[in-house]
Amino acid sequence: METLRSDELNIIVCIKQVPDTSNVDINKETNTLIRNGIGSTINPFDVYAVEEGLKIKEKLGGNLTTISMGIKSAEKQLKETTALGVDNTVLLNDKLFAGSDTLATAYILSMGIKKLKTYDLIICGKQAIDGDTGHIGPSLAEKLNIPHLTCVKKIEEFNEKFLICQRMTENGYDVVKMYLPALITVVKDINKPRFPTLKGKMKARNSASTIWDAYDILANREKCGLIGSPTKVLTTYIPKRKSKVEFINGTPKEQAQKLLDKLRISKK
Amino acid sequence: MKKENNHDDKYYHVWILVDYNLGVISSVTYELLGVGRYLADKLGVKLGAVGLGFNIENKTIDLIKYGADIVYIIDDKNYEKFNDEIYSESYFRLIEMYKPEIILIGATIYGRSMAPKIASMLNTGLTADCTGLDIDLETKNLIQIRPAFGGNLMATIICPYKRPQIATVRPKVMKAKKVDTSRKGKVIKPKINININSKLVIIDCVKTLSEVVNLSEAEVIVSVGRGIEKKENLILIEELAKVLGAAIGASRAVVDSGWIGYEHQIGQTGITVSPKLYIACGISGAVQHLIGMSSANKIVAINKDPEAEIFQIADIGIVGDINEFIPELIRIYKA
Numbered sequence: 001m002e003t004l005r006s007d008e009l010n011i012i013v014c015i016k017q018v019p020d021t022s023n024v025d026i027n028k029e030t031n032t033l034i035r036n037g038i039g040s041t042i043n044p045f046d047v048y049a050v051e052e053g054l055k056i057k058e059k060l061g062g063n064l065t066t067i068s069m070g071i072k073s074a075e076k077q078l079k080e081t082t083a084l085g086v087d088n089t090v091l092l093n094d095k096l097f098a099g100s101d102t103l104a105t106a107y108i109l110s111m112g113i114k115k116l117k118t119y120d121l122i123i124c125g126k127q128a129i130d131g132d133t134g135h136i137g138p139s140l141a142e143k144l145n146i147p148h149l150t151c152v153k154k155i156e157e158f159n160e161k162f163l164i165c166q167r168m169t170e171n172g173y174d175v176v177k178m179y180l181p182a183l184i185t186v187v188k189d190i191n192k193p194r195f196p197t198l199k200g201k202m203k204a205r206n207s208a209s210t211i212w213d214a215y216d217i218l219a220n221r222e223k224c225g226l227i228g229s230p231t232k233v234l235t236t237y238i239p240k241r242k243s244k245v246e247f248i249n250g251t252p253k254e255q256a257q258k259l260l261d262k263l264r265i266s267k268k
Numbered sequence: 269m270k271k272e273n274n275h276d277d278k279y280y281h282v283w284i285l286v287d288y289n290l291g292v293i294s295s296v297t298y299e300l301l302g303v304g305r306y307l308a309d310k311l312g313v314k315l316g317a318v319g320l321g322f323n324i325e326n327k328t329i330d331l332i333k334y335g336a337d338i339v340y341i342i343d344d345k346n347y348e349k350f351n352d353e354i355y356s357e358s359y360f361r362l363i364e365m366y367k368p369e370i371i372l373i374g375a376t377i378y379g380r381s382m383a384p385k386i387a388s389m390l391n392t393g394l395t396a397d398c399t400g401l402d403i404d405l406e407t408k409n410l411i412q413i414r415p416a417f418g419g420n421l422m423a424t425i426i427c428p429y430k431r432p433q434i435a436t437v438r439p440k441v442m443k444a445k446k447v448d449t450s451r452k453g454k455v456i457k458p459k460i461n462i463n464i465n466s467k468l469v470i471i472d473c474v475k476t477l478s479e480v481v482n483l484s485e486a487e488v489i490v491s492v493g494r495g496i497e498k499k500e501n502l503i504l505i506e507e508l509a510k511v512l513g514a515a516i517g518a519s520r521a522v523v524d525s526g527w528i529g530y531e532h533q534i535g536q537t538g539i540t541v542s543p544k545l546y547i548a549c550g551i552s553g554a555v556q557h558l559i560g561m562s563s564a565n566k567i568v569a570i571n572k573d574p575e576a577e578i579f580q581i582a583d584i585g586i587v588g589d590i591n592e593f594i595p596e597l598i599r600i601y602k603a
Contacts, residue, residue: 044537106388129536130417133396135384138352142388147353147467150381153530164471168531169377170289170484172476174350177469188537189530230393230430236423239415245569245585255586256596259568262584263545 009062009160011053012113014124014136015046015081017074042077045125048186051193053123054085056158063087065116069097069108075209083196083204090116094213096221101229102131106139108224111217113144121163122183126151137185148183149176153190275408279369279431282308285359285382286319286331287374288350290475293319293327295485296374298334298444300437303401304372305335305445307410310403314338316368320358322348332453335445339455340366349470350378354462356385361460363390368432370410372401375436376484383436393427394434397540399441399563410435418536418559439485440542441563477531483515488545491517491534491561495550495571495590499527504594505549511601517541517561519551535560550590553578570594 020041042050050066057064066081068074069092078089092112100108113119122141127134134150141148153173154166162180166173168187178184196204214224222228248258284300286293301317308315317336319328321343328339340362346354359382363371373383375397387394400413404426410433412425427433483489490509496502509516518532534541536556546564551557553569553576561567562581569582570590579585586593 102384102394103388103391106384131396132416132418132540133384133394134380135387135394135396138381138384139388139394142356142385148381148385149352149468151377166474167377169473170477170482172474172531174470175472175474177471179467182467187530188533230391231395231425231427234411234424234426236416236421239419239422245579245582247574247579247585247587249587252588252593252596253600255588255593256600259584259586259597260600263566263568 009057009060010119011056011062011064012116012119012122013046013049013053013064013066013081013086014109014122014140015050015066015068015077016043016125016128017041017068017070017077018043018128018130040073040077042080043125043128043130045127045129045186045188047125047193048188048190049123049125050081050084050086051191052155052186054194055191056121056155057085060158062120065090067092067109067112067116069093069100069105069112075211078209079204079207080196082207083200084194085200089207089209091209091211092213092217093211094219094224096214096219096224099226099229100224101231102133102135102139103230104224104228106136106143107228108217108219109136109140110143111219112212113140115212115217120160120180122146122181124183124185126185126187134185137183141183144181144183146181146183147178148185149178150185152184152186155184155190275429276431279367281313281316281366281368282311282370282372283316283318283366283368283432284336284372285374285379286317286321287376287379288319288321288324289376289482289485290473291321291323293330294374294376294439295444296376296437296439297331299439299442300372300374301331301335302444303437303442307370307401307403308337310405311369311408313369316340316366318359318362320344320347320355328455332451333447333449335451337453339453340458341455342458342460346464349473351466351468351470352381352385353466353468354464356382356389357462358460359386360389361462362458363432365458365460369408371432371434373434373436375438379436383434387434390432390434392430392432392434394436395425395427396436397438398435399438401435401437401442409433415563418555419562438540438542440487440544476529483517483532483534483539483541486515486541486543488512488514488547489517489534489541489543489561489564490514490547490549491519491551492522492528492549493519493551493557494521495552496522496527497550497591499525501591502527504591504598508547508549508594508598511598514547517546519554519557548578548582549594551578552576553580
């Protein structure tokens, strides 16, 4: 399917609801995250994705949409993006979507985005902090048949035809030109996210997300949820804790000497 | 889960994709060959190493010495720089041509970008950042173990009905085999036609990190936290890293203060590392930081506060001021 593009710039940002781990502690007995009373939040990397969308929109005009696949309560995170200045929010919500792995999720998001019809740029966070896979961006781009770049840390140039990005590498960065429509995933370095204004919060309070189910987006149920997921989680377990820390005492000089002795011994 | 062998039997052999960094075969490639050899032997199949690049032919012999039976290589100017589209498209064609049952890819920045695109093209399963890989002989399924929730939970994942099964593996997690110069193997140069009119144009590859080793491949990392107190004291960390031949990591607090670049940030919103030795200097050990480094083989923590969280996961703890301790460490190490 050819991607439709309109005269106006259209940007879509994908966001994910994740457990709010910023105040979380580890249970030292079981070595698990203490999740009691933990709320949910926007995946931290997605906050930078939203901010980058807002920045481009401020410069060039157009529409900014946030989209999420998730449970009903994920509308809260979508509303938070409305408060920041996002124009439209879409929640893809259906029982059929539950248990989707990254391939199925990318498929569902692609069907939601196809229903939105027009887009020039899709922005995702580099990865979500719960699954840590970083699969969705590239997998989604493939489903939409558009190019992608991961770990973008700067957009040097943006016009109606292409964008030029700096993409992080292990040794520095690559400068890459990519023709639109396209998808990028962003890292924390790209910008400093804003806070919502009072006016924005008021607007968000009175807003509602568009909610689409599998039928609305013409999703093939064979490709959704557990059935549509090629990977299966067989078991989960809590990893063994490391042995206790061994403290080295003494003056800084003695500590340094003992540390080097220990490291040399354990090297062999 | 039913123990049935109901996937496509046309798929055969184990593949690893060769990872290059600045034109050099990166260490994760040899680690993939190590675990790939184990999997291929267990299945009784061949291990293939597949490389795309430019002027790489003379490097293929190394891949055989480290465990490959067959090296598939395409040496072409179009592969000189990593282009997501051209690389993914080419690997996709090769996979369709040869039908490997397992494909292992290094979880480098390029690998993590390419793997999901390839898996999506093939509509097959992909498991990210595996720390353990094995074969269930009954079903021939690849058993993939990976951490979730920042390493607080381990999950075993399989891809029972689709082939190929694709997994990424982070650098330093698997062990390379000892080099065996007597090993013999076959080199195949496949011919594929791909559209090189990519929607991506690589304009420049800029190297900014001054260290000899990059963070994700470093054997030793010296990492710095707020305990450094001021930017000027970073010189201590730089010197320690230099004498130990280590890469420099940092906590989010230090990066957010603008004392060091984001490319050094380790943790939830930075990168994940698993070096042999991690020296945490003045890092309090917020859970977001621990997520990025807790899989290090040995952790040494230096912190003024004996109650600091970092000591919960450290192997060796030193209670003290890093600004006093590190100069002593450098002096004695040099002596």
